[in-house]
Amino acid sequence: MSSTATTPELAKVGRLRSLTDFYWTTIRLAIAEQFQYRAATYMYILGMVAEPVIYLVVWSTIADQSGGSLNGLSAGDFAAYYIVWTLVRTMNIVFTPYGWEWRIREGQLSGQLLRPLHPIHYDVAEFAGGKIPWLIYYLPIAIVLTLIFQPTFDVRPAEVAVFAVAIWGAYLIRTFNQTALGLVCFWTTRVGALFSLYIMLELLLSGRLVPLTLMPDWVQTVAWLLPFRWTFYFPIEALVGDLSDEQLLGGLAMQIFWILVGIGVFSLVWRYAVRRYTAVGN
Amino acid sequence: MGSDPAVHVDGLLKLFDVPERDEGLKAATKSLVRRKTREVRAVDGISFDIEPGEIVGFLGPNGAGKTTTLKMLSGLLYVSDGEARVLGHVPSKRERDFLRRISLVMGNRNQLNWDLPALDSFELNRSIYQIPRPDFLALRDELVGLLEIGDLVRKPVRQLSLGERMKVEIVGSLLHRPQVLFLDEPTIGLDVTMQKRIREFVAEYRRRHGATVMLTSHYMADVEALCERVIVIHHGKILFDGDLTALAGTVAAWKTIAVALENGGGDLSAYGEVIHRDGDLVTLRVAKAETARVTARLLAEQDVLDLNVEDPPIEDVIELVFARASVE
Numbered sequence: 001m002s003s004t005a006t007t008p009e010l011a012k013v014g015r016l017r018s019l020t021d022f023y024w025t026t027i028r029l030a031i032a033e034q035f036q037y038r039a040a041t042y043m044y045i046l047g048m049v050a051e052p053v054i055y056l057v058v059w060s061t062i063a064d065q066s067g068g069s070l071n072g073l074s075a076g077d078f079a080a081y082y083i084v085w086t087l088v089r090t091m092n093i094v095f096t097p098y099g100w101e102w103r104i105r106e107g108q109l110s111g112q113l114l115r116p117l118h119p120i121h122y123d124v125a126e127f128a129g130g131k132i133p134w135l136i137y138y139l140p141i142a143i144v145l146t147l148i149f150q151p152t153f154d155v156r157p158a159e160v161a162v163f164a165v166a167i168w169g170a171y172l173i174r175t176f177n178q179t180a181l182g183l184v185c186f187w188t189t190r191v192g193a194l195f196s197l198y199i200m201l202e203l204l205l206s207g208r209l210v211p212l213t214l215m216p217d218w219v220q221t222v223a224w225l226l227p228f229r230w231t232f233y234f235p236i237e238a239l240v241g242d243l244s245d246e247q248l249l250g251g252l253a254m255q256i257f258w259i260l261v262g263i264g265v266f267s268l269v270w271r272y273a274v275r276r277y278t279a280v281g282n
Numbered sequence: 283m284g285s286d287p288a289v290h291v292d293g294l295l296k297l298f299d300v301p302e303r304d305e306g307l308k309a310a311t312k313s314l315v316r317r318k319t320r321e322v323r324a325v326d327g328i329s330f331d332i333e334p335g336e337i338v339g340f341l342g343p344n345g346a347g348k349t350t351t352l353k354m355l356s357g358l359l360y361v362s363d364g365e366a367r368v369l370g371h372v373p374s375k376r377e378r379d380f381l382r383r384i385s386l387v388m389g390n391r392n393q394l395n396w397d398l399p400a401l402d403s404f405e406l407n408r409s410i411y412q413i414p415r416p417d418f419l420a421l422r423d424e425l426v427g428l429l430e431i432g433d434l435v436r437k438p439v440r441q442l443s444l445g446e447r448m449k450v451e452i453v454g455s456l457l458h459r460p461q462v463l464f465l466d467e468p469t470i471g472l473d474v475t476m477q478k479r480i481r482e483f484v485a486e487y488r489r490r491h492g493a494t495v496m497l498t499s500h501y502m503a504d505v506e507a508l509c510e511r512v513i514v515i516h517h518g519k520i521l522f523d524g525d526l527t528a529l530a531g532t533v534a535a536w537k538t539i540a541v542a543l544e545n546g547g548g549d550l551s552a553y554g555e556v557i558h559r560d561g562d563l564v565t566l567r568v569a570k571a572e573t574a575r576v577t578a579r580l581l582a583e584q585d586v587l588d589l590n591v592e593d594p595p596i597e598d599v600i601e602l603v604f605a606r607a608s609v610e
Binding site: 018021022024025026029032033036037107110111113114115116117275277278279 | 391405
């Protein structure tokens with residue numbers, strides 16, 4: 001054997017410090033990447049805004065035709081609801097099960113599994129970073145929507161504070177829910193049908209399609225017991241609704257509960273799922 | 283050697299259940315009710331040790347089990363049976379300390395962010411592997427200098443050619459200074475110059491940092507240039523494990539004699555099998571035991587200008603190993 005030198009191992013950094021460093025670095029790179037594709041991102045956000053604008057026009061028209069309000073919600077209330085909806089939607093976009101399907105089927109997960117860090121950290125950090133440019137792109141759209149639809153806002157500082165936290169809570173709930181769903185691909189390869197079912201339930205039970213107060217009582221009860229409500233309706237209501245301080249804090253507590261449930265389910269599924277990885281294609 | 287092996291493999295087995303069905307709608311409908319699978323033994327009870335600092339070529343035809351073995355050793359795949367240890371770790375546990383000390387480079391895989399300059403991906407690797415910044419900057423500059431890619435690392439990765447991308451990929455994979463390096467076809471698709479550059483780089487990295495290297499390649503030049511020891515695998519089983527030179531001696535029962543003759547020399551079939559003739563230069567295949575006698579006869583009976591006795595090309599030897607294994 002030819003002569004070789006042996007260099008000492010690299011020094012280790014504390015876990016918390018290294019995670020902080022990793023999140024900060026990934027967030028910075030995600031921002032840089034989003035700026036690189038600013039035109040495509042803007043088109044994406046504009047396309048996404050079409051969904052609530054349709055809901056807004058429909059419900060405002062119905063409210064006007066019903067004597068100015070529907071179940072106590074005026075056209076201005078609907079405008080406020082759906083304009084905040086667009087912000088919440090921008091902030092709760094996550095890595096979808098389709099992404100997991102691609103990673104697993106094409107063997108793209110290999111690169112992430114070789115790193116001394118769970119892949120979920122990368123997804124959380126990258127999508128969190130992406131939100132900063134999205135927020136910048138979103139602001140002019142919000143101004144235009146506000147000028148056109150004249151929303152009714154009556155906001156307390158506590159509501160703004162809870163909203164600022166709740167949108168990140170919504171982001172984490174959706175992240176863990178959709179990641180757990182994505183892990184199904186370790187068994188089925190395709191997750192499209194299951195994800196469609198998830199989105200349908202989310203549309204109906206989260207306040208994404210209509211404000212939950214317009215739904216029958218039993219639907220509202222079911223929605224309260226499931227995670228979806230805490231990813232759309234609660235953050236929106238925290239800002240545009242008339243929730244007491246107890247309701248605001250209770251909502252945050254429910255978000256924490258669903259984040260913990262999500263982490264638990266995801267961790268349990270991951271333990272069995274990753275054993276099935278075949279790293280095909282790569 | 284007194285130290286523990288860097289890689290220890292004992293009776294390693296990997297089984298895959300592969301779904302299969304005949305062609306056509308009828309077979310597809312039948313598979314709805316009863317799914318047929320076939321058990322494939324991708325790796326079939328192999329055993330070997332690799333000492334720290336050793337560089338070993340892992341050879342075999344497509345589907346032999348090379349990449350599956352590397353994936354098990356790097357923790358990507360769970361083993362079906364047997365034991366694998368790398369730097370004392372069980373790879374499938376994927377402990378952080380283990381993953382910080384190894385790297386798997388696959389010639390057809392892209393780990394760097396496609397849209398950003400490689401420098402940004404290097405920075406991400408720094409944060410992932412918890413590399414202290416002074417060490418990171420020193421090693422990054424060292425590796426970038428060795429591969430002379432200073433002008434490439436500022437371009438978005440998607441704008442690099444295949445060879446350029448491979449070079450920045452390799453640098454990205456080595457920034458955490460892995461002690462064990464698994465290289466799976468690192469020169470695939472590259473031109474000869476680029477292959478040579480990558481080979482020299484791997485040799486230099488190993489020399490500077492004492493890394494253990496396990497290499498698979500379809501290019502025998504890679505193996506000849508880098509590896510003193512080779513492990514030949516076929517149908518998941520090890521056919522040979524030893525010195526590269528010994529492989530030729532063990533498997534090939536012949537040598538070649540390249541002889542340049544005054545005026546072409548006429549018919550030389552009496553000396554051995556003529557496998558090539560180019561003007562006055564003739565190449566003969568001769569039984570190993572006969573080499574000395576035939577050489578002496580040629581020198582005595584012909585007007586020899588030049589004569590070389592060589593082992594057969596390693597490509598031919600490997601081909602012979604696989605051919606024999608297939609017959610058996």
